[in-house]
Amino acid sequence: DIQMTQSPSSVSASAGDRVTITCRASQNIRTYLNWYQQKSGKAPEVLMYAASTLQSGVPSRFSGSGSGTDFTLTITSLQPEDFATYYCQQSYTSPWTFGQGTKVEIK
Amino acid sequence: QVQLQQWGAGLLKPSETLSLTCAVYGGSFSGYYWSWIRQSPGKGLEWIGEITHSGSTNYNPSLKSRITISVDASNKQFSLKVNSVTAADTAVYYCARGNHFTGWKEWDYWGQGTLVSVSS
Numbered sequence: 482d483i484q485m486t487q488s489p490s491s492v493s494a495s496a497g498d499r500v501t502i503t504c505r506a507s508q509n510i511r512t513y514l515n516w517y518q519q520k521s522g523k524a525p526e527v528l529m530y531a532a533s534t535l536q537s538g539v540p541s542r543f544s545g546s547g548s549g550t551d552f553t554l555t556i557t558s559l560q561p562e563d564f565a566t567y568y569c570q571q572s573y574t575s576p577w578t579f580g581q582g583t584k585v586e587i588k
Numbered sequence: 589q590v591q592l593q594q595w596g597a598g599l600l601k602p603s604e605t606l607s608l609t610c611a612v613y614g615g616s617f618s619g620y621y622w623s624w625i626r627q628s629p630g631k632g633l634e635w636i637g638e639i640t641h642s643g644s645t646n647y648n649p650s651l652k653s654r655i656t657i658s659v660d661a662s663n664k665q666f667s668l669k670v671n672s673v674t675a676a677d678t679a680v681y682y683c684a685r686g687n688h689f690t691g692w693k694e695w696d697y698w699g700q701g702t703l704v705s706v707s708s
Contacts, residue, residue, distance in 0.1 A: 512692075513692060515692060515694040515695075517695075523701075524682055524684075524698035524699065524700065524701050525633070525682075525695070525698060526698070527694045527695060527696050530690055530692040530694040531690065531691070531692045534690070534692075536694070536696065568632075568633060570633075570694075572692050572693040572694065575646055575648075576635055576648040576649060576650070577635045577693075578635065579632060579633040579634070579635075580632075581632050582632060582633075
């Protein structure tokens with residue numbers, strides 16, 4: 482199985498801050514990397530696919546980059562509704578696997 | 589607007605069978621991969637398996653011996669069965685639509701989640 486490792490596990494930030502989350506795959510997954518946002522008690526929602534393509538309706542303050550094994554999700558100017566847990570997920574090889582999540586908390 | 593609505597028993601005893609069903613409202617049922625994903629505090633998000641409208645399945649090898657995913661395309665529903673459950677199967681279970689039309693097979697619509705607890 483491809484292991485997905487996110488860092489940090491949690492980050493404390495204030496509204497308006499820039500936050501960067503890293504995701505590393507245990508092998509080359511090209512750009513088969515998706516990002517999800519999950520708010521407490523809700524199902525995850527897709528933010529981005531193909532490492533950097535925003536899902537329809539997702540604000541442009543979210544951006545993604547990377548290919549191969551190293552990827553980043555950046556949130557510029559954090560908004561109150563962005564406090565949530567973020568997961569990366571590889572769709573290169575079955576079984577599809579997720580990172581362990583990064584919780585973005587209010588400082 | 590696509591909606592996924594899921595249901596099933598939430599409290600099971602060890603060795604019983606977990607059974608969940610997900611109904612799809614709106615949108616096409618064909619052409620997508622219909623998945624089950626679970627989330628537990630200990631293991632995070634774990635993909636269980638998927639099925640197409642025609643019944644082709646793909647299972648996570650870690651669970652393959654105990655799971656069955658089936659489809660009722662005429663009613664736009666798909667189901668999950670997990671045999672011989674243990675406490676380790678306690679999790680929130682989600683159904684989700686896998687969209688491969690983008691080429692990246694992201695899960696773009698999710699059910700509301702069902703908490704399944706296994707306890708004697």
